[in-house]
Amino acid sequence: MSVISSVLLLAQEPPAPPKVEAPPLDAVWPILIVLGAACVGVLFEAFLPRHQRWPFQVVLTLLALAGAGVLLATYISDAPAAGELAMYGTLAVDRPALFLWGTLLALSLGAVLMIADRSVEPGGAFVASAAIRPGTVQDRAQVAATGMQTEVFPLTLFALGGMMIFCAANDLLTMFIALEVLSLPLYLMCGLARRRRLLSQEAAVKYFLLGAFASAFFLYGIALLYGYSGSVQLADIAASAGGSDRSDTLLFAGMGLLVVGLLFKASVGPFHTWTPDVYQGAPTPVTAFMAACTKVAAFGGILRVLQVAFESTNWEWRGVLWGVAIVSMVIGAILGLTQTDVKRMIAYSSVAHAGFLLVGSIALTDKGLSGTLFYLLAYGFTTLATFGVISLVRDSSGEATHLSQWAGLAKRSPLVAGVFTFLLLALAGIPLTSGFVGKFVVFEAAIADGMAPLVVVALVASAVAAFFYLRVIVLMYFSEPAAEGPTVTVPGAFTTAAITLGVLVTLLLGIAPAFALDWAAGGVFAIR
């Protein structure tokens, strides 16, 4: 009886199998496209003959970026204003995330164009086989050849995919995985330079070792925060921090370690020590990619972590980040003065800029968020074009990055000198460039949030930093050219396009920033 009834019951109402809905993918298509294209790129490397790889990879990468951009644009047009969670709540696709994705895609487009260029350096800036020891017979043979390591394209796409996930990660574990996905390709890409290979490999090892340390800090921080709140979700951490009388030790120890990991990636002083070496050693297109995109991704993560998870406890930690911001600005501005290498100088400038960005990030208001987002957009394009120009000034041994070699450049190539001057003025924050508007919105948010003294420090640091930008302008315009000076390579279409993109955006955001400011202010983080 009971058996029969239960059988009947079963027959009537079969127990519903746990219903697994496919996650809605609309929001994450851009990421899927980028990562998918990266996988296809790996297959290209495996199956295509060597001479066909470059064109296939370039087309694939550019198509992937364009496709992701188009999908992003179509998604934005009817995206929910408050944002939505995707992939079972691991990604928060909200307005800031979308803005950062757009920024990352556009910046990567410029970087990929520079990576793909084979006319500035015959054969491209990348060595054909990085595994050959520098200085050996085989190495000399491959310097003469014009082959190029085309793995750099899928690596770029993987890094980009990681960055996009990183800015949208809604829990700390996703964020950690994204961090590794974005970092590992970058470590490799740093070591691929065709010229000065020892410097390049040294940079890669340094970046890897320090990066691994930072990742460990980050992971340890996650562990402590999990211990505190019992969850790795940002919103859960915020909830437990907001309404509990537990000891805060775990919370702040965990947060400290987590933030150190993030600040390292963003090259905020005093966690910047890798920056000058890596910027100098890496192939210049990769430096451009790192300087522009990593900064965007890292500050995207910092903004989200600070605003979503730790906003309620900001009284406790804000003072510390004040100090960090000041240290970063001062280190960047003062050590930048002593540099004799253009790439190292821009590296220190990026440390100073990271300090300015941190000022905006710790203004925990909507204006702080939108200001920092705008600053990232502006800074990214300026830096991209800056490194583009640096890659053009060369002598027989490769890029002429020593400052003394830039003397009198304006006499020989007025256009390049003019463009570089404009970019330096933008980095210095002179009005009518995007750099000024960026500084303005960030500082405005900071003053409105009661951080006037910090802003004064930042302004003084800007003035100090202006000195080393000016020094380059003085060298280019007012000094006599060096006798054995470098020549300026006529860039191919790719690099020209990248530099033009960067310069135009820098100018446009300086003169008519209204539309970009509106986008950046389009919405806030989704907290769920």
Place this chain on the structure above:
Amino acid sequence: MSTSGSWLLAALALLPLVGAAVVVALRGNDRTAKLAALGFSVVEFVLALVAWASFEPGGARLQQAFSFDWIPAFGVHISFGVDGIALVMIAVIALLVPLVIGAGWAEKLPEGRTAGGFFGLILLEQALTVGVFAATDVFLFYVLFEIMLIPMYFLIGSYGGARRQYAAVKFFLYSFLGGLIMLASVIGCYVMAGDELGQGTFDWATLVRVVSDAPLSTQIWLFLGFFIAFAVKAPLVPLHTWLPDATAEAPIGVAVLLVGILDKVGTFGFLRYLLPMFPAASAELAPLVLVLAVAGVVYGSLLATGQTDMKRFIAYVSIAHFGFIALGIFAFSSQAMTGSVTYMVNHSIATGMLILVVGMVIARGGSTRIADYGGMAKLTPLLAGVLLIAGLSTLSLPGTNSFVSEFLVLIGSFPNAPVFTAIATVGMVFAALYVLWLYQRVMQGPLRGSALVDSSGGGAGVDTARGGPGAARAAVLDPEVGAKKGIFDLNGREKAVLAPLLLLIVGLGVYPKPVLDTVAPTVDATMCEARLVDPVQPVQSAERQLQCP
């Protein structure tokens, strides 16, 4: 917003910009480029006269207003408008630029530089400075305030003397640092307006209303931000050290623009921004400013006396004069303030002429050292005459334009700041000393100095030439001998350049009314905005009484 005359200021700001582009495009041919530059600057001057003619003294606070949205998200507008002070300064710019172009016509440019580039930068600088004086949006003012450094930086750095790199960078960094500190205050005002009105604004008139009611402590911080920027520009001791270097290294025409126009932005800023926006802080900190002003008068006078280089001499003279201007502004009486505003105009005219004349001396002798000259009047009597007139105007001889303003400053300052005024008066005595001594050393006495006399027999010219009266050559007495050495008296172009300034020096000295009438209502308005009342004057003019609405 727009009124009938609104296009005028936009045209005044845009015309030199277009001119700069045209001139740079024509740089292939020096002569065409120069003619185009001159043409544009003359048309600009005519436009400025039209603007003056259509200005109604005593009319609206800001006339010829013009505005359109620039960055709506931050309430930033491109808006222009002039009061009497801005108007006369724009007129001075429009007057000086054609003269500077004329004076630089035969300038020997460094190798590889074209006249088109030089004059293009000058016109660009003109456009930006007109914009700075005309801007009525504080954000726009700040933007132009910073950008105007860039053409000047290249003018000094590309076309200047031997230490031009150092001078250009020093100039830029001083001003840029000052500007950035001002930016903090600008943002502070904006945020304050946002708290007060619900939405931030940069409109000058609105900011004056909002910020002037702020508590004293807030005002002091905001005041200091603006003040440092303006004190660097003006320049007040101890923020002046960039000026002697910049003036000494800049080409002559550029030095005129630097001292005659750019520096006036500082004192203009005192009047337009500091007093109306921060009345309480201005009153509180006035003694500090007065100390700096009087220190500038004394220090500038002393150092001018001791200079051995003619261009540095002018820089220190200017520092002394800027001390007078600041004294008049912060003595808080409408008489002194009127004096300061006219001083701004007259200083541009008198010192502008002095620089141009000194430039002509240097162009002949090829040296900027005073000791390299002597007895030059014998070769170039006309040049000596104009140097004397420019010098007399600089030392404020009655009958010249500067006398009127210096007198107004001193008499107007006395009731409120008797001690400071008394000390500043010493500056007048020094002025007579340094100007006449310069004239005496360069022009009077027997012909001497390595720039004028080469030791025809021996090789070591410098030593014999500086050997005092013994080295004097009594035989060389007439212009023909000078002509043999290539030292001529004023040519037609130089006469044409100096004539307008000469006329103005005498004209405004005898009949200063046009300038006084134009600026007086604006000065009164500034006094009212700064919530000041006139002290009881020892010499009270019956027709002028400060009356606030």
